[in-house]
Amino acid sequence: MTKRILIADDEPAVRQLLELVLRSQGYEVVATQNGDQLVRTAQEWIPDLVIIDLMMPQMDGYEAIRQLRNDTRTAHVPMLILTARSTAEDVVTGFDTGADDYVTKPFNIPELLARIRAHLRRAAQTPVHNPLTGLAGNVLLTEELKYRLKNDAPFALLYVDLDNFKAFNDTYGPARGDRLIKLVAGVLTDVIQEKGAASDFIGHIGGDDFAVLTSPERLDEICQGIIALFDMRVRDLYDPEDLARGYLRGVDRQGVPRNFPITTISIGVVTNRRRHFTDYEEISRVAAEMKQYAKQLPGSTYAVDSRSTDEQVVERDRRGMPLPPALIVSADVMLRSVIVPMIDKADLRALDAPTVLDAERLLAYHPETALVIVDMRMGKQLREFCRNLATHQPKLPIIALADGDSSGIVAPGTVRHILSLPLDQEQLHAKIVEVRSLSQKAS
Template sequence: MEVSGMGQDILKALDNTHCDDIINNECIDNVFQCIISLKDGSVLGYEALCRGPKETAYEKPQSLFEMAKENGKIFELEKICKKKAIEKFKSKGEQLKLFVNIDPGCFLKEEEGINLLDDLFMSWAKDFCYVIFEVTEKTGIHDYKRFNNVISKYKKSGISISVDDVSNGYAGINMLSNLEPLYMKINMELVRDIHKEPFKKTVIKSLVVIANNSNSKLIAEGIETKDELDVLIDLGVHYGQGYYIQKPSYELLYTHSNIKHYILERNSIKSDIRIQNITTTKIGEISRSITNVSSNTVGREVNMLFDKESGIQGIPVVDKDKPVGLIMKHKFYRYLGRQYGYSIYMDRAIEILMDNTPLIIDFDTPLDQVTKIAMLRDDDTLYDYIIVTKNNTYYGIATIKDLLEKTTEIELNRAKYANPLTGLPGNIIIEQKISNIIKSTEDYSVLYFDIDNFKSYNDVYGFDNGDRIIEMLGNLIQQCMSLYEFEKGFLGHIGGDDFVAIVESHTINKLCETIIDRFDKSILHYYSEIDQKKGYIMAENRHGTIEQFPLMSISIAVVNNKNRCFASASQLAEYASKIKKKCKIRWTSNYIIGDITE
């Protein structure tokens, strides 16, 4: 029904009456949503979210503020909302942060903007340090100089600034550079389904770097699932809020202890540096879900999907949860570009155009196998999507670009923590692996390897030959671990001629004996025939005196949890060093399995 001009005037007058009633009677309340640390789950503070009169059209803040703007009452409404939030917050006696949303339009009237401070905090002896003004640019800021004049007065009084929606393009970045906020909020649209969308991860990863370099803290809004929380923790986002953590409440509630425990646990896992490799990382870990269609979908609908979602280069064809084909964008438009192609294919089922033999890979297939299979495709399909299934049903897709990025990341990460000579994990990973194994309930043995008389050999034969021996020993230990089916064991290179192996077994006698036997045979090839026959070399000792040194041998100090437990990796290492000293006294290749007399 069309409303006449007079009718519109009446409605506007009624609306104005409602607005005046709400403002004059201060019919405003606030709900509070908890903001917590994504490092330890502790509560940073609460965001105050205003609400109009219950069970009215103005209960939702959007309707309330639209009404106030239309009636020229936005400044009055802002004051009441903040006043009510502060009164309620202070009455709880919380020594936390209170985040209150501020419309920048309020500050553009400079005189009123400055006076707002006194009006808000008149009752609280101007104790402003707990207040965070959350500024958004929804209304647009055209005069940053004037805006900053007011903001700087708030900052001098102890109030901190948070910028909302930092991911919203140029406007958000412009506000950041002008305000230099203490907190930056990530828009919930960027948080939604972040575990499925690599580009969103990349954006937030960049924001984490910006925040860390500018002394700011990131707050992720709208966290609704455990998967989203996991990714944000792993990316290093500082704080978070959302329904998964806690829904807004009229009371200032703490989060459930389970959430805090989970965040601590997740950070513990995160700090557990893991050296991935392409033989254990699964294709499912880098796959993502995208739009799919059924085989009877017509070309017109597929065309609309490609237009709507410009970022996708292909669409899986799925019937009853089973992938049956794939239509790549460039091939689809190749068909349409043929003579009469548009007329022929737009209203016909996509099954006549789709590739009905796409590459379909199971979720658990390692990346190295996927790469080999994918590279066997012919040139026309080489860069087509790889369809991933789980339990024989459609799961998602992965691209050649995804494969290249992940394998590159794995290699760079492995190199970062690896010994440059052998490529084996270095001290950081070794310590962590030992810490993990001593916490487990499994049987384990930790083997420390040390070459005897290695320094004297280095002095006589040179560092290049010394490096060849270190590489030989690393390969030898790996071969023997494989021989006795300890492939799942761990081998690390401490540095120099020292190695550490961890196996989940107490039965390691044959392993040690085989390593010693093969080492003693192999080491002879690194000496001249004369030195082999003599059985020693002449070299300077630590005091500069020339003396005889026997040919190199190997000492293996073994520590296990058969008769004792260890509280830390350092305690185990200290115990192993005592066993190693006993090994080295013997001057021939040998191994000792603790216990020793303290």
């Protein structure tokens, strides 16, 4: 991954020379004119190394280093002082402030490049980065989340995890297992470079767990890109006979012999688009919930949390008219959160009810409801709810999600649209669109 170097120098000729030399070595470079600009830029664009002049307007290099060392997001970054001041007192003050190295002007370019390479090598070996992938570790991820919370910045956190990794590692050994971990890191890096932004963050939490921080409007494109690229590349790590068979033979954690499908990837996503978070631990917990739900679905997939902690805003269509509601009735909070984005895409407004009582109350407040989706695992009370709807609102379409054989679960004549669990997201989205279209034509 291309290393980032941030420069602060008030002399245009020095900035231009450094930019030219460093870019010719393959580094990504951003140049600033003073310490204040340096600190603000470093907070938005986390560098791998900083080169700082001491004597600058607005904020000198000493104060800039102090501020960067006091920010846990940049405290680990190597900092090189580059200045014409070379007295012993200046050198001591620079090191006491927190600088890692001291280069005087005029500088020798090969020597400066050698010092930069040495500091980048050492920084890559520090605990804040994962030693296998070189990606930022959990400490930096935590600080990045705290920073975005503090600044109320919109974000989407993607928790990325491999499915059936243990079976792969047991079959092919830890060396090939490490190659698979590195493959994931490469996939995330390539997708973010193509579809993300400079402010996006990639972290390696540990093992086969990764994290990506991006903006809410890019999350679908990035998740789909990760899944498509991973599913293509992972096949190169399988032996041809295992790939042709479509699974590995192994033993699960309880010691039971099993056939394990080709490794897939699951992504749990949480955003602050609809809800407010008080701390990073709450964000991590919700993202972990969504990741666990995604792992229950077949193949490589992602699940986005769409729950709201704020009073619901009535969304409107392009003509300014309120969108008709669609009611989700399920005690499964993760199932509800996965269905909400599908409803949004069908130009409907999601109402979610964890109990039948909540569903009845919402229907009373929203008689204009255009669709009801019910989780038949809720049992007898929900079946009675469906019978009442069929009797009193026969034109209101109902989509039932049934676990296993639906006979005896859904009363005859009450539900015309039945889908099986575990949920096939594409199938449900197509059914929502179909039912919505038929409803619009009927009205």
